[in-house]
Amino acid sequence: MNGPIASPPTPSAGFLTPTTPPADAVLPPRAPEAPAPGSPLGSHYDQCFGCGPQHPQGLRMTTTAGEGLEVFAEFTVQDCHQGGPGLAHGGLLTTAMDETLGSLNWLLHAPAVTGRLETDFVCPVPVDSVLHIHAWITGVHGRKIYSAAEGRIGGPDGPLAIRAQALFIQVKLEHFTTHGRPEDIKKVLDDSDLMKRARAFEVNP
Numbered sequence: 001m002n003g004p005i006a007s008p009p010t011p012s013a014g015f016l017t018p019t020t021p022p023a024d025a026v027l028p029p030r031a032p033e034a035p036a037p038g039s040p041l042g043s044h045y046d047q048c049f050g051c052g053p054q055h056p057q058g059l060r061m062t063t064t065a066g067e068g069l070e071v072f073a074e075f076t077v078q079d080c081h082q083g084g085p086g087l088a089h090g091g092l093l094t095t096a097m098d099e100t101l102g103s104l105n106w107l108l109h110a111p112a113v114t115g116r117l118e119t120d121f122v123c124p125v126p127v128d129s130v131l132h133i134h135a136w137i138t139g140v141h142g143r144k145i146y147s148a149a150e151g152r153i154g155g156p157d158g159p160l161a162i163r164a165q166a167l168f169i170q171v172k173l174e175h176f177t178t179h180g181r182p183e184d185i186k187k188v189l190d191d192s193d194l195m196k197r198a199r200a201f202e203v204n205p
């Protein structure tokens with residue numbers, strides 16, 4: 001409590017990479033293997049906190065392909081998602097946005113991980129609300145995939161509650177096999193269904 005106030009640490013170099021695409025970014029065509037508009041995208045990994053159907057505490061979100069490079073998802077805010085009394089925790093709302101934005105990778109057939117995710121919380125989201133999320137790709141530049149999303153309460157035209165922009169970076173499947181906990185990777189490698197889903201992401205040469 002005594003003595004001079006320490007000066008705050010400065011962010012390390014490279015921290016402020018934008019989530020808006022550069023002028024020479026492109027909007028690639030939807031991958032030929034991408035699920036048809038209106039079809040569910042499925043879960044990329046059954047233990048994923050966002051979409052895994054086997055995750056005991058997860059959000060179990062499902063996402064639907066839209067036209068072009070867009071997807072739609074719904075997230076119902078439950079008792080266990082509270083931050084303030086009766087209100088959704090902002091971090092969980094961000095997770096729902098991350099999950100939906102990540103699902104855009106199905107449309108490009110490219111495994112990618114979140115590099116940067118920015119979220120604006122526009123209004124509080126009460127428990128029992130259904131958040132309708134719309135996410136779309138705003139540009140691709142090399143391995144960088146830029147995207148944006150909006151979440152509205154109660155319906156696709158409901159009040160805007162949350163806005164996000166993200167930068168995903170394309171990776172090879174080795175990203176997961178190299179860095180993931182070995183026993184979890186082994187389970188995926190030993191499960192032909194899971195592997196089929198993982199391979200469904202790989203870009204055809």
Ligand SMILES: CCCCC/C=C\C/C=C\C/C=C\C/C=C\CCCC(=O)SCCNC(=O)CCNC(=O)[C@H](O)C(C)(C)COP(=O)(O)OP(=O)(O)OC[C@H]1O[C@@H](n2cnc3c(N)ncnc32)[C@H](O)[C@@H]1OP(=O)(O)O
Nearest residue numbers: 017044098099102103111112113114115116169176188198
């Ligand atoms: C066999 C088992 C498979 C099982 C899995 C199956 C399928 C999974 C496939 C896909 C998943 C699909 C859907 C997922 C849906 C939702 C889930 C939510 C997603 C997440 O929850 S995912 C977890 C959080 N996420 C991370 O855990 C990333 C940690 N991180 C890293 O792993 C590295 O950091 C990496 C790989 C990002 C980059 O590393 P790297 O060595 O490959 O590339 P490098 O550093 O050279 O960067 C190349 C260019 O990107 C720029 N760049 C790099 N990083 C940046 C950053 N953070 N911000 C801004 N710009 C960045 C550089 O500035 C450079 O730009 P430039 O080209 O202009 O120089």
